[in-house]
Amino acid sequence: MVVKRRLNCGFDFSGVPKAPRSTRRKVSSERDDVDSQLTAFDLLASLAGKLLEESESSSTSTYGDSQEDHLVVKIKQEHELVYNDKPCKSELSHQGNLSSKSPSDNTSETCLQVSSVENDCVLEQTPVSDCKIALGLKQPLVGCGNKKEDCAVHVEQGEATNGLMIPDTISLKDSSHESVHMPPGKDGGVLNGSLGGYMNHSKLVCSDDDDENYCKFYKFSDKCNKSYRPMTRVGHRRIKKSKYGRAFPRSKCFEDTRTDGCIKALYRKRKLCYGYNYNPWKHETVHRKRRLSDKGLVVTSDGGLSSESVTNSPQKGESVKLSIKSFRIPELFIEVPETATVGSLKRTVMEAVTALLGDGIRIGVLVQGKKVRDDTNTLSQTGLSCRENLDNLGFTLEPGSSENPVLSLPTDSTNLSERSSASPELNSRIPLSLLHADHMINSGTCVESKQELVPYQSDITADEQQQPSPDSRAIVPVPPLEPDALAVVPLNEKPKRTELSQRRTRRPFSVSEVEALVHAVEELGTGRWRDVKLRSFDDASHRTYVDLKDKWKTLVHTASISPQQRRGQPVPQELLDRVLAAHRYWSQHQVKQNGKHQAAAMMVVESGAFM
């Protein structure tokens, strides 16, 4: 599964003179994200090679254990790609027992079970600008009583809209076997309830007729994919990459994706599928076998697995059959005031999902509930084989960035005024809670009592915190970037998504980020933003080096003005002092750029300002 890395992302810089980068070293922190992601997807694709009849690794049980102490509304999405001739929505709407079952495996965490059924996709003709990620919430909130455990929400794809829905669940198997994905110990539960009606339907990824395209869907492009945006290459054409480092795939990105067949390969018009493969009467399913390039792996998309498919499996070793019932999205957190309406909650959920998808996603693999980080191991080494119990296998959708999107929902004026006296403008754009993000995070009780908002720390974050930067030479310990509590995706009552070029969501730097930035600049200077990025913000895909540079600029400015003139979340004076000191220092030492760390060290000695 070696994937070539392409560093220029298709952009030809051959004619562009390279600026001397003598001082730039290949920082070890330039992790193998790319390969990791690639292999992750390759893995996914590979695993999907065949159908597994009993891989009902209940995602809930698989993942629901490690995060019990945490909070909020976790959204678990279970999108099933179903090519069904029945109106999915109506069926879903009859699933009334969601709430009673869903908590079975998540007794200690709030879980919004989100299921969606994709039954139609018309992407090819969708104007880029309208290529929205539309996840329409059609399902009523069920059983959301005092117990948050009883919260269940259904998310379906909006009807025939141009909804570009990235499936967090790619069911590649035929689910004709009822054993599929039932929460353990339950005879139905959410899964049953929400999907049971489809059990007899084949769920598949309707692939493009072109084998190439199909496979490509599973590939991430390389370096330009710091944000883990799934991109593909079609033929020999390379996708034009969006601005490097830009965390948010913008419409542009979708355009790229779309036009290059990435999504298109996955979402086909139902008509097309039906026309050639689907037999509603027999409930037959489309059989699609796809070779994974030269891997020889076969991806079969449904239960109509033919023996042929099996025999086409790789020469050496056994193939692994599995179905991916659902992807778990552990990073979505919803905060809504008690007075929020169900409708607003739905919108919030939609925003959260949209934000996640828009931020680029990557796949996480869980075995035994534990995240598998080593992408180089083979499946068998990881303990996955056709003979092994794949119940332990799970997948997660992770945001491209390391942050945890937190959604707050300003619902009505009453509630707003009750929580803050923020300006109307702010209210209309930025969730109020943003102003109290720190507070809420730190005061679980306060939140807890309110039942909705419970700080959540994903396992991802936990992992990261366990791995402090080894090369950190912080004079002052730099705390690992905490989940950006302030990163809130504004919820607009009327999302203006129609604009071709949407401005990136504003993400105020948290104090910890500022701290990290300051520290990095103290050591690296003000002219090496790329290194700063790599060093301290490599995991924050939404922070580009330009962002860091800009932030530094504003920091310097902020530090230069009187405290009274400052606005926004206050930055500790101590940090501002360091900003000024570092700025002063590096302004004088621009010349000897090569000083690198030496300079930093000297700087401390000379000025004594950075202690």
Add this chain to the structure above:
DNA sequence: TTTAGGG
């Protein structure tokens, strides 16, 4: 792509 600055 990265840096540097203006908008």
Add this chain to the structure above:
DNA sequence: CCCTAAA
């Protein structure tokens, strides 16, 4: 944050 010239 965006946009761009220049490197």
